[in-house]
Amino acid sequence: MKEHSPKERVLKAATLLFHQHGYNSTGINAIIEEAKVAKASFYDHYKTKEDLGVEYLKARHNDWFMGLRELVEKKRTVKERIIAAFTYIIEMNDKEGFRGCAFLNMLSELPEHKGKIYDVIHQHKLELQEFFKALVNDNGRAFMLYMLFEAALTESQVYQNSDCVNKTIELLKNDLL
Structure with a gap:
């Protein structure tokens, strides 16, 4: 088994602790320990905790989108792909214990909506909107799906x-949206 570098161990520790306790409640010393x-x-x-927060969100973004795309790309029709995207929320809920969106969780801890961490969060949400635009090729429907996705994630x-x-998902299957 390959031993992880100190940088990888720090990022792994931060991922665990940010997930369990939140960004603001997780101190550098706890991550180091x-x-x-x-x-x-x-x-x-990592020169600052903010730099680590940015790295954490970028890694989370890459992993999260990889999982979403993997699930969606297995489906053939647009409808099946849309349903698969929403099924991804269920899979993540089961895997992570209904922790919700890591990006919105961190956003809620920021004192103001600017800076490096905010920029990564904002970019993640823009890419999710683009994901739905590419999926359905209709800006209005894509926006509606994005908003439903965000609402379903938050409500869960x-x-x-x-x-x-x-x-x-039942409404989507029955074409009620």
Whole structure:
């Protein structure tokens, strides 16, 4: 088994702790302890906690979109692909315990909506909108699907279940949207 570099261990520790406790409640020392690295090693790779937050969100973005695309691209029709996108929410809910959107979670912890972390969050949401535009090739329908997707993700976090996602999928299957 390959041993991970200190930088990889720090990012893995930050991912775990940001997920469990949030960005603001996770201190550098906790990340260093979880990663089992020296403080100097941490700062060799990340000059600030914000830099680590950016790296975390970029990695999350890449992994998340890879999973979404993998699931969607297995389907043949546009309708099946749309339903697969919403099914991805259910899969992520099951995998991550209804933690919701990592990007919106971090956004809620920012004192103001500007800076490097905000820029990554904003870019993620723009790419999700573009994903739906490419999927349905209709800007109005794409926007509606994006908004439904965001609402389903948020509501499943609020209620700690996937009922609203399943209801949305049923409406999509029956062409009621």
